[in-house]
Amino acid sequence: MQPSKISQALTVVLSIVSLNVFAENINDNSIEVITIEAPKLTHSETALAEGNLVMPDVADWLKTVPGANINKNGPITGIAQYRGMFGERIAKSIGGQQIISAGPNAMDAPLTYINPIMVESVSVYRGIAPVSSGIDTLGGAIKVDLKKAEVDTGAALGGDLALSYNDINDASTFAGDINISNENTGVLFYLTDQSGDDYEDGNGNIISSTEYDKKQYGIDLRHQGDDWQIGATWHHAKTNNSGTPALPMDIDYIDSDRYNLDGEFQLTDWKLNWQLGYQDATHGMDNFSQRTNMNANMYRYNTTDAKTLDYRLLLSQGDWLLGLEGYDAEHNSVITNPENMMFEITNFNHIKDQRNSIFAEWTPSNGAFSHTLGLRIKSNHSDANEISHSMAMMNPNTKALQSEFNSADRSVSDTTFDLALNSQYQWTKTTTISYSVAIKQRAPSYQERYLWVPMQATGGLADGKTYVGNINLDNETAYQLNAGISYDHGDFTIAPQVFYQKVKDYIQGTPSTDMRVKMIAGMMGDSSPLIFTNIDATLYGADMNWQYRLNEQFKLSGIVSYVRGERDDINDNLYRISPLNTRINLNYQYNNFQSNLALHAYSSQNKVSVLNDEKSSAGYAIVDWQVDYFVSSGLVVRAGINNLLDKQYNDHLGGVNRANGSDIAVGDKITAMGRNVYLAMDYQF
Template sequence: MKLTQIATATALFFTAQLAFADNPETQTQPAPAVEFLLPSVEVVASPPSTPLFSITDPKAPRQPLPASDGADYLKTVPGFAAIRSGGTNGDPVLRGMSGSRLSLVANGAPIEGACPARMDAPSSYIAPESYDKVVVVKGPETVLYGPGASAGTVLFERNTPRFTEAGVRASGSLVGGQFGRNDQNVDIAAGTPDVYARVTANKAHEGDYRDGNGNTVPSAWNKWNTDVALGVTPDADTKLELTAGTGDGNARYAGRGMDGVRFRRDSVGLHFEKQNIGKVLRDIDARVFYNEADHRMDNYTLRETPPGSMPMAADVRRRTVGGRIAATFDLSERVEWVAGADWQVNWLASRSVMGIQNLSDMPWTPSATLSNYGVFSELTWFASDVQQVIAGLRFDRAAATDDRQSISGMMSSMPNPTFDEQRTRVLPSGFVRYEQNLRALPLTWYAGIGHTERFPDYWELFSPNSGPAGSVNAFAGIQPEKTTQLDIGAHYRGGAVDAWVSAYAGYVNDFILFTYNTSMGKATSQATNVNAEIFGGEFGATWKPDGHWRVGVSSAYAWGRNADSGAPLPQIPPLVTRFTVDYTLGAWSAGALWRVVSSQHRYALNQGNVVGYDFGPSGGFGVVSLHAQYDINKRTQLTVGVDNLLNKAYSEHLNLAGNAGFGFPANTPVMEPGRTAWARLSFRM
């Protein structure tokens, strides 16, 4: 998008907002007397809302450039990083742990991708600004939202409050920036006290960006999403909601042999909740859902097929059906109990062609069937007004069936020795945590210990070329992970200072490790189980010396060791520290962000996960970014920013190696964007 187009769109949007706010002829009724507190720019996620839960507003303006997907959004939360592959669709990492160790739940349903190499990571299907809040739980400190979340759980939530009278609520934004970046987001709800309808939609685009050296990095992408919710609210305590959504996109990857030419998402769900039922049974929450991810990739639509290579394309699909029911009981004035069950079944299939053919004419070939049935129970004892103990327990029956009749090798296919075999396992998880508010200080602290057993996921069972020594393949040989972890932390809320710290230490039995053989030019992978030690923590503080200034700092560090060999664990991000300063005067504000990343010399050569592997140490760097904001009125906000102000040439440690198809030598990291200017106009009403 050219700057003139951005300016025109911004002017039209601004004019429409002023006309709506000030012209009585355009209003069907007087605007309610509601005070709107417009959020300031967030460059570091807000302090934890409770000792362990971090809740953020994805509609609030943020720096760096507004997020293109879930991983892009989460990387601003201390403790998170992303395995980078270009402009979008990175894979989120929490405390050095990736994949299914981190559970992502979107609007109450777990979300997964279909690509064996996680080109369509679960977070790539999430448009953050279409949600109302993002909740992060670090560590195995809850059992309510599904199995195996040893690193943590992220909830992308939508909640449409009941209308007390007939009316309309709306919010939206326009984003324009360098490298052709342009986004349009809208969220509209209309209803009465009895019924409502809500539509959230977004469309976004960015072209290939240039790094700090002025080189173009293949990274262009396009995305769009639309979700609809229809609800019935006969009273303030009852809601029945039907949801449906779809989306699609494409993306070029400098670090992959093929590009993503389709990221099709279709979903439907039904949600019922009833609150304040009685003295013992207080709430019931139940939902069923269906999701389908259809992901296509090839090496000719978004790039020129490299000389000497044959055009190829592949299509992968995951269909998921599931549900959840949970009930909340008040067993006494001081004891709250949540109990319930959840389940999901996944069917995966694929098809591929060599040469330019119509892939849609090819039949689907089943590859895997995965299922999980779980029961959970979480009890909270309010021992006093300042003390509480929370404990949880869940059991999951996980199963996987190998539907592959043959396995493709380097030059041909061979019969699959585990075709039609099924693996099942019953896995326990649980935790207990103590929390206390100190009377002498405005400080809350907690300490908890959790244990979770995680069944190997689709990528760990089916993507490796081989499994542990002595096994016929990874499906037959990879064992479930078992993580035991201690989490501690504290949060201080003083008059001018808000500070928090969290730390963890854990031991992982049968950690699933990928080892790559790159000697033949094409990487092959082996999955094995090892034992591992992990520890680290996060820290953040904000100081407000007066009503105008705000100074902040946050830092996150993760460490991991292969306890069997003594070598470092791979794919662990380095120490990251963010320094921020903001100044506010009336409707104006401005600020700066200095992101400092240390070098990483702890690496495990050619080891990693299904997405990427370590190919050497990485250097440290610092990136300075600036932003400014003007609150046009109580509903409208203009934010501008410049990311990487000094045009630093740098790359992240968690990074896919460059792909030779784009002229990048092997084991060369993909460089990050250079100086990038952007603007965002948003409104809420």
């Protein structure tokens, strides 16, 4: 490739590396979607920002999106957060599939089932997500498009090879894929191997239980005709010996297989898309193999599994989109002590979580106005088999809770709905006004309903509290408002939004008054256990993205995010919400080089949840620097430094340490990585 052509490719790549996170259209102009695209340098397309070749957790990319963040319980356990909502309140579509975690504490959160080399793009619906974006979108929606086999590419063979190394934790990544195709058929093979040791913080402390070992591989097969195509995919994920210091246990293993069939047909004026998926995941975790535990009587090993069948059928024509979508998941969890063969707790036994839905979405446009109006009706059903506890015969409180749960009517069926209107008005040539209103509902998770004995199996809350569930929980209902303005005048673009939502029957832990629960929790060191309860809550805030091109070589860009979450029943804040933060990038590009200097600043967070014993955190600012050299159209080499100034700090969403044997005490906030130097290369052919 000639230098001028490389320069043209770099210019396009630069638009994303400098946090080009402005709206793109998926369905129509009324829905804003922020998309980060994967690198395809040979096709002069855009590339993922900030060290995409060295990140072990795809969830980290959410930090480049206004309003988005991640709850970190370990290096590869990122739980998506958007505008103060996290976990199952946010819909995650991974290659079109609804991925369900096998672990009751979200050690295998949905975004951990993917790896950077297989990602085509990551999209976040900004503001209020349309009803078509997922089954439960009360907290927003994230769409991850995965690579698929390419057909009739003009070349019989193509592929991608990525290597990286981080010095702070001796971490390495090897990832590769290869695509073989002819005129009608394509097949894609991929393999990823990621591993790292415990990292050091800015003061040189070793943060134990932060190692990871993650392997993924699979195959995608595509065949197409004149007006149809069909595909089949298999993904295998294997994780071993990976730490989660903010949780009571670490990952011993996660073993998952996902299968997917999908197709597309053009039927005169109608277009039909369908998908059928199945996932079988098993997960083992313990509190002794990767952290210090001197009391063998308290050794715990939790074996869990989840099997999920999911489906989706979409029919589109003109302004209309109609759909059927749902999943049927089953969960099990058994806790044992390898030093005491008599100890066994059946924590979750054949839990059923079935969600089926039908939706319609209309997207008319009229001159300067464009709208999306959608309604989704959801049928939710859950059930659980009887449970048991080996200590029930010796502990009357445990026996009473066991008997009460087993004699209860555990089958719950209800109907929920989502109704959303997204609109945009092109006020002037440079200015667009957007506004949205919605009512969104969510049925409780299986942990919130069926956690029958005090445990920390809470979907990754990581507050150190023990909880019990509540079979009779009501559905959450959110009344949402969103408004924004976008100004685009050549070299300068800015797009602020404000939002407000009142959540009725928000599911939150409240102090248990059940003496049986309190006595059992007290034996485990928690004098104030919580029970999942319906309360009312309010969330509001603002976020913004912007960019300014200084000249042909330099561009400034950034985001600002702020959210407040408050309980309406008592004077307290909602738990684990990111403080006011900003990210500012200065990008430079010249010939085959580009450089990205980034400042990430967070204010202090004192608006914490007293009830959840949440610790406040100090403000901080860190600097990252990255340099890329494009050797050719398909080869880039990269060097960078995270936390350039070796700042000692605590990410507020990073959680509290619960791992004995670390250089930081149990109960202290987990300190973040110190200065990390990394090298990487990506070769695409």
